[in-house]
Structures are given as C-alpha cells and as structure tokens.
Amino acid sequence: MIRTNKVCRHYIRGPQIIKAVDEVSLAIEEQEFVAVVGSSGSGKSTLLNLLAGLDSPTAGSIEFRGTTLNNLSRRGLSQYRAKSVGIMFQSFNLIYHRTALENVELALYFNGGSRGERRTQATSILERLGLADRMGHRPADLSGGEQQRVALARALVKKPALLFADEPTGNLDQDNATQIMALLSDLNRQGLTIVIVTHDLEIAGEYAHRMVRMHYGRLVDHQSEGHGGEA
Amino acid sequence: MTFRDLVAISAGNLSRMKLRTFLTVSGVVIAIGTFVAMVSFGAGNQKYISEQYEELGLFSTLQVHRLSKTAAGDSTQARPLDQQALNELSKIPGVRLAYPFDAMTVTAALADSQLSAKAQALPLSAMQTRLFSQFRAGHSFSSDSAKEVVVTPQLLHLFGLTHPDSLIGDTMVISIRVATIDSGLAGLIPRDSGWIRQQVRAIQFDSLLQSAYRQRQAKRLTNEAISRFVNGFFEHRAIVKETLTVVGVLEERGAGRTRMEPIVLPVAIAAKFRSSGLSDDPSALFTAFSQGTVFSLDSAASSRSYPQITLDIDPNVPLKAISDSVRAMGFEPFSFAQMFEEMQKFFFYFNLALSVVGLIALVTASLGIVNTMVMSILERRREIGVLKSLGADDRHIRILFLVESGVIGAVGSVVGILVGWGVTRIASVIIKQFMMKSGVGPIELFALPLWLILTAVAVGIVVSVAAGYYPASRAAKVDPVEALRNE
Ligand SMILES: Nc1ncnc2c1ncn2[C@@H]1O[C@H](COP(=O)(O)OP(=O)(O)OP(=O)(O)O)[C@@H](O)[C@H]1O
Numbered sequence: 265m266i267r268t269n270k271v272c273r274h275y276i277r278g279p280q281i282i283k284a285v286d287e288v289s290l291a292i293e294e295q296e297f298v299a300v301v302g303s304s305g306s307g308k309s310t311l312l313n314l315l316a317g318l319d320s321p322t323a324g325s326i327e328f329r330g331t332t333l334n335n336l337s338r339r340g341l342s343q344y345r346a347k348s349v350g351i352m353f354q355s356f357n358l359i360y361h362r363t364a365l366e367n368v369e370l371a372l373y374f375n376g377g378s379r380g381e382r383r384t385q386a387t388s389i390l391e392r393l394g395l396a397d398r399m400g401h402r403p404a405d406l407s408g409g410e411q412q413r414v415a416l417a418r419a420l421v422k423k424p425a426l427l428f429a430d431e432p433t434g435n436l437d438q439d440n441a442t443q444i445m446a447l448l449s450d451l452n453r454q455g456l457t458i459v460i461v462t463h464d465l466e467i468a469g470e471y472a473h474r475m476v477r478m479h480y481g482r483l484v485d486h487q488s489e490g491h492g493g494e495a
Numbered sequence: 496m497t498f499r500d501l502v503a504i505s506a507g508n509l510s511r512m513k514l515r516t517f518l519t520v521s522g523v524v525i526a527i528g529t530f531v532a533m534v535s536f537g538a539g540n541q542k543y544i545s546e547q548y549e550e551l552g553l554f555s556t557l558q559v560h561r562l563s564k565t566a567a568g569d570s571t572q573a574r575p576l577d578q579q580a581l582n583e584l585s586k587i588p589g590v591r592l593a594y595p596f597d598a599m600t601v602t603a604a605l606a607d608s609q610l611s612a613k614a615q616a617l618p619l620s621a622m623q624t625r626l627f628s629q630f631r632a633g634h635s636f637s638s639d640s641a642k643e644v645v646v647t648p649q650l651l652h653l654f655g656l657t658h659p660d661s662l663i664g665d666t667m668v669i670s671i672r673v674a675t676i677d678s679g680l681a682g683l684i685p686r687d688s689g690w691i692r693q694q695v696r697a698i699q700f701d702s703l704l705q706s707a708y709r710q711r712q713a714k715r716l717t718n719e720a721i722s723r724f725v726n727g728f729f730e731h732r733a734i735v736k737e738t739l740t741v742v743g744v745l746e747e748r749g750a751g752r753t754r755m756e757p758i759v760l761p762v763a764i765a766a767k768f769r770s771s772g773l774s775d776d777p778s779a780l781f782t783a784f785s786q787g788t789v790f791s792l793d794s795a796a797s798s799r800s801y802p803q804i805t806l807d808i809d810p811n812v813p814l815k816a817i818s819d820s821v822r823a824m825g826f827e828p829f830s831f832a833q834m835f836e837e838m839q840k841f842f843f844y845f846n847l848a849l850s851v852v853g854l855i856a857l858v859t860a861s862l863g864i865v866n867t868m869v870m871s872i873l874e875r876r877r878e879i880g881v882l883k884s885l886g887a888d889d890r891h892i893r894i895l896f897l898v899e900s901g902v903i904g905a906v907g908s909v910v911g912i913l914v915g916w917g918v919t920r921i922a923s924v925i926i927k928q929f930m931m932k933s934g935v936g937p938i939e940l941f942a943l944p945l946w947l948i949l950t951a952v953a954v955g956i957v958v959s960v961a962a963g964y965y966p967a968s969r970a971a972k973v974d975p976v977e978a979l980r981n982e
C-alpha cells in the first residue's frame with residue numbers, strides 16, 4: 265500500500281549533517297498494523313511524518329498506491345493528507361478553544377462536503393468512540409484518554425486508508441492506553457491500515473502484526489511477527 | 496472550505512481575543528471615521544455648490560460676450576452684441592430665450608430716502624427662467640409693462656433694510672435725469688437779445704468779402720454753437736419719473752456668477768427711460784455722437800449694443816453644439832456648466848487631499864493589524880500545524896488569515912463610517928449655529944453620498960487585507976512538522 269525506497273531525511277545544521285532518516289526502505293501492505301520502535305532520537309517520528317506527507321524526503325521516494333508522493337505538488341500533498349491519511353499525536357494536538365465536535369469537524373473542512381454533512385459525520389464517529397456526551401466539551405475539560413479518543417475521531421472522520429499514530433499512548437495511563445490500542449486493533453480488523461510509533465515494546469508486541477526497529481535513522485531489522493493479528 | 500466557513504472561523508478567532516480585536520478594530524474605526532469625516536466635508540461642499548448651480552439654473556444658462564481681442568494688432572472689429580445679434584442668437588436650436596444685459600443708472604427713492612443705483616431691464620420671459628426663479632420675498636412683476644419693480648438684497652442693503660417682506664407693496668420712485676435733443680437745442684437759443692447785438696457788431700461786414708475772414712467767422716460761430724448745444728444738453732436735463740410698486744425681492748446669488756443689478760425693471764418701463772433721451776452718463780452722449788444716433792433717438796434701441804446677452808438653453812441639447820454656434824457667429828460663449836466641470840476637477844483634488852489625512856490614519860491602523868496578525872500567528876502555530884496535518888494547504892491558511900484581517904477591516908469600516916458620520920452630524924450642528932449667529936443661512940457642509948460609503952468600506956477592507964498579507968504569507972509557510980513537534 266505504501267512503500268519507501270531508500271528514503272532519507274537529512275538536516276543540514278552548519279557543517280553537520282543530521283541523518284534523521286537514512287535510506288529507509290519499507291513496504292507496508294493493505295490492512296497491516298505496523299509498529300515502528302526504536303530509542304529516542306532514532307528517527308521514528310521523522311519517518312512517520314514522511315509517510316504521512318507532512319514532511320518531504322531529501323532523497324529516496326515514497327509511493328502510496330502507485331502514486332509517488334515526491335512528485336506531488338504541495339497542494340497535491342495536502343490532498344493526500346486530507347483524503348488518504350489520518351494522523352494522531354502523542355500530545356493529541358487538539359485545538360483548545362474548540363469543542364470536541366468542532367475539532368473533529370475541522371478534519372472535514374479540506375475534504376469538501378456541506379456543513380450539515382460535516383456535523384453528522386463528526387457526531388456519528390464521536391458516538392462510535394463513546395464520546396456522545398462529551399461532544400460539546402473543550403479539550404481542557406476532557407481526560408487524557410478522552411482527548412486521545414477525540415483525536416482518533418478526528419483522524420478517522422474522513423475515512424482514511426491509512427492511520428498514522430505517533431506515540432498514541434505516550435501521554436496516557438495504562439488503562440487508557442489499553443483502551444486506545446484496543447480501539448486501533450478493532451479498526452485494523454475492520455480493514456484500516458495502521459502504522460504506530462512507540463517505544464513501548466510491550467504494546468508494539470501485543471497489537472502490531474509487525475515491528476520495525478530504527479537505530480540512528482536506519483532500519484535495523486524486520487522483526488516480522490507480533491501478536492496483534494491473533495488477539 | 497467555503498467562504499462562510501472561513502468567515503465563521505475567523506470571526507470565532509477574533510471574538511476569542513476580544514480586547515486585542517477591539518483595539519485593532521478601533522484603529523481602523525478611527526482611521527475610517529477620519530477618512531469619512533474629511534471626505535464628507537469635501538463632498539458636502541461639492542453637493543452644496545452643484546445644488547446651487549442646479550437651483551439657480553446655471554446649468555441651463557449660457558452667457559454671450561463680445562469677442563475679446565486676442566492677438567495684438569487684430570484689425571477685425573469685434574462684432575457688437577446688438578439687436579441683430581440678439582435675433583440670431585435666439586434662433587440657435589436649443590436656445591429657449593435670449594435677452595440682453597441692459598443696464599442704466601437711475602435714482603431710486605423709497606419713502607424719504609433716495610439714492611443712485613444701477614437698474615437693469617428684464618423681459619418677463621427671462622424672469623420666468625430658472626435663473627430668476629428664487630425669491631426671498633414676493634414674486635416677479637406681472638407683465639412687461641407693469642408699473643412694478645423687483646429688487647435684489649443688494650438694494651435692501653443700500654437702503655439699510657433688513658426685512659425683505661417689509662418692502663413688498665411699497666412704492667418706489669425711479670427717476671432718471673435725461674438730456675434730450677430739446678435741451679441741447681434750448682442751449683443754442685441765446686438767453687438775451689444783447690448777445691445777438693454783440694455778435695452782429697462783432698462781424699466786420701466789409702471784411703465778409705474776404706473768404707478767409709468768412710471761414711474764420713463761420714468756424715467761430717459753429718464752435719460756439721456746438722459748445723452751447725453740449726452745455727445745454729447737460730444743463731437743461733429733464734427728469735423722467737416712474738412710480739412703481741415693489742413686488743419681489745430676489746434671492747441673493749453668489750458674486751460673479753451672473754451679472755445682476757440691484758433694481759430690475761420691466762422692459763417697457765425701462766424703454767420709457769431710454770427713449771426719453773440719453774442718460775446722465777456723459778459717455779452715452781459720446782457714444783451717440785460716434786454712432787451718429789444723437790438725432791435718431793427713437794430708433795436707438797435697434798442700434799444699441801449690450802455688454803452681454805444671456806441665453807436660456809434647453810439642458811437636453813448638447814452644450815457644445817450651442818457654444819460652437821455662438822462662437823461661429825463671432826461671439827464668446829461662457830457657460831457655467833463648463834465652469835462647473837472645472838470646479839469638479841478642483842473638488843476631485845480637494846477630496847483627494849482630505850482623504851490623504853484619513854489614509855495616513857489608515858496606514859497607522861494597518862500597522863496595528865500587522866502587529867495583531869503576527870502575534871496571532873505566533874500564538875497559533877500549533878493550530879496551523881494541525882490544520883495542515885488535516886489537509887490544509889498553504890492557500891487555505893493564507894486565505895484564513897486574510898479573511899481574518901478582512902473581517903477586522905470590514906467591521907472597522909462599517910463602525911468607522913457610523914462614527915465618522917456621527918462626528919460630521921455634531922460638527923454640522925455646531926457650524927450651523929455659528930452660521931446663524933453670523934447671519935449666514937445655515938448651510939449643510941457635509942454629505943455622505945453612497946460612493947463615499949462604498950469607497951470607505953472598500954478602502955478599509957483593501958487596506959486591512961493588504962496589511963494582513965505579510966502575516967498571512969508567514970502563516971502559510973509554517974512548517975507543520977516543526978509546529979507539531981512535542982516540546
Ligand atoms: N528540524 C530538525 N533539525 C535538526 N535535527 C532534527 C530536526 N528534527 C529532528 N531532528 C533530529 O533527527 C533525529 C530524529 O528525530 P525524531 O524526532 O524522528 O526521533 P524519534 O525517534 O521520534 O525520537 P523520540 O522517540 O524522542 O520521539 C533526532 O536526532 C533529532 O534531533
């Protein structure tokens with residue numbers, strides 16, 4: 265579904281070249297659940313941003329369903345993010361002055377569709393994630409777990425083909441983490457391709473089909489089997 | 496993302512930052528308010544003048560003068576504005592009426608005061624044109640031969656009167672001292688018989704046989720006769736008197752717009768003064784001599800020339816066509832409409848100068864907008880990152896911020912117009928009171944025409960959006976990866 269070919273993301277800082285992602289070749293199939301693991305600073309987030317079209321590689325290429333992202337214009341890349349990709353962050357990144365419902369609706373602004381459609385779709389996804397009575401709340405009035413579920417709703421509302429989650433459980437306690445991972449697992453079973461970044465090997469091992477490990481920007485080995493698929 | 500969404504989002508953002516938005520909008524309000532108040536003053540003056548022009552019928556008036564000699568040594572005599580000219584001018588298509596400016600000096604007596612003043616004759620048809628339609632009191636005379644008179648406020652002033660109404664119905668005696676041919680001839684007649692004897696004795700009859708002596712004697716006698724005629728002309732003047740009723744006081748008109756004497760007489764009355772002889776003015780006599788009309792006073796009217804002829808024209812006929820015809824006849828046309836066009840040009844620059852003051856305020860306000868927007872972007876970097884991660888492209892972000900500054904501009908302009916208008920209302924009341932105190936009628940010096948409202952809104956929005964352009968471009972360039980990185 266999405267594959268990278270020797271993709272690089274180098275930063276030039278004065279005389280120094282920081283190889284945040286270096287020659288990573290990775291293929292993710294439809295309906296896979298992949299966990300990217302590695303120590304801090306190993307380039308996991310950078311790789312995820314490249315895959316999600318938030319960042320552009322300095323070398324190598326990324327191909328999504330036959331389209332090479334490198335060849336897309338900035339606008340084309342925005343469309344890729346708007347239509348095909350859902351993204352979650354460790355710190356949720358909800359807009360604090362908007363209600364849960366408004367935050368979710370925001371994801372539909374760049375997808376066409378009327379006000380009414382946006383409202384129905386946002387409402388229905390929030391209801392599905394058990395937030396029916398939290399829709400009018402602002403992020404500050406929600407618990408961490410609820411905030412992450414709102415963020416998940418926002419990522420899912422446009423029915424993306426791919427879901428990227430950067431440390432989705434990083435700011436959550438055990439219970440909430442389990443809850444979110446269970447939700448992701450469910451969604452994956454319903455056909456959603458998921459790539460998460462985590463340094464929690466336990467979580468990665470439990471839910472993902474496959475783990476990829478990064479070390480200093482490079483992919484070190486493909487630890488192919490997780491338990492996610494059998495749970 | 497529809498425009499409505501954009502406006503809703505930016506309105507939401509602005510209302511969240513109430514104090515800051517209020518201050519920024521206030522800047523725009525003050526700027527637009529100043530702009531509106533300033534230009535409103537220019538527009539008000541312009542409106543007042545064009546209304547005056549319209550009311551006074553100046554747009555439908557064309558003045559005809561003799562051709563002023565342009566090139567030195569131009570031998571061709573300028574064509575006089577005489578009866579024939581009048582006839583020709585009145586036949587130009589589009590000319591509804593042609594009448595001369597026909598003035599004379601008279602003595603006007605009102606109750607027991609009397610003074611010398613200029614009078615002019617106007618046909619009733621001219622009185623009925625727009626140019627003379629405004630009366631301060633009373634009305635026009637009823638016919639061309641009515642024993643009635645219309646005066647201007649200038650005459651009131653001459654007589655030291657203040658209330659025009661009090662004059663209506665009063666009797667005014669107009670008189671003119673005229674020198675007639677009779678008075679001239681009377682001068683020729685010797686006053687005593689001694690003079691004849693003296694003359695006869697002075698002639699040396701024997702010398703009459705010499706032709707040189709004859710000629711000298713004839714010259715002497717002729718010279719003496721002429722001097723007697725001229726002296727008699729001025730010394731034995733008759734007084735022609737008419738007792739008229741004052742029926743109207745015309746409205747004051749701006750100086751220099753139209754030539755207007757303080758006393759306006761019906762033509763038949765004026766003609767009576769004219770046909771009675773030559774006026775007090777010695778130049779009239781010399782004119783009569785040079786034109787050879789001293790002894791043909793009854794036909795004087797046909798050969799008399801006027802300083803100016805006024806045409807009342809059909810405003811639907813192109814002014815240029817009429818002016819061209821007048822010029823082709825060898826006269827100089829002068830139209831107020833053309834002068835008005837010049838005036839419009841002046842007002843264009845006048846308004847421009849006034850609006851510059853408002854625009855300077857607007858520049859200051861736009862700096863406020865830039866500041867607000869830059870602050871807002873710094874605060875909302877993460878939000879911009881989120882929007883980009885959700886699929887917003889640079890254009891969306893830019894538009895979002897431009898709409899935000901546009902909303903500031905729109906709200907600021909609308910409120911600014913109201914504030915500016917309010918200021919002009921207050922100023923107007925104060926100025927009018929001042930005018931009343933100093934005896935001038937209250938004149939509205941401010942106007943808020945639709946074009947000013949639309950211009951103010953457009954200028955407010957355009958300047959605000961322009962001010963928002965740099966911040967918006969900065970916002971559009973925010974790198975989502977950086978904006979979303981965990982701190
Ligand atoms: N804008 C940048 N300029 C310079 N170096 C950068 C920039 N962004 C990231 N890096 C570097 O790239 C490397 C990879 O960063 P990245 O955020 O991808 O790591 P990570 O694996 O996600 O770490 P963590 O687990 O702490 O989130 C790091 O060494 C980081 O310092």
Ligand SMILES: [Mg+2]
Pocket residue numbers: 308309310430
């Ligand atoms: Mg990271």
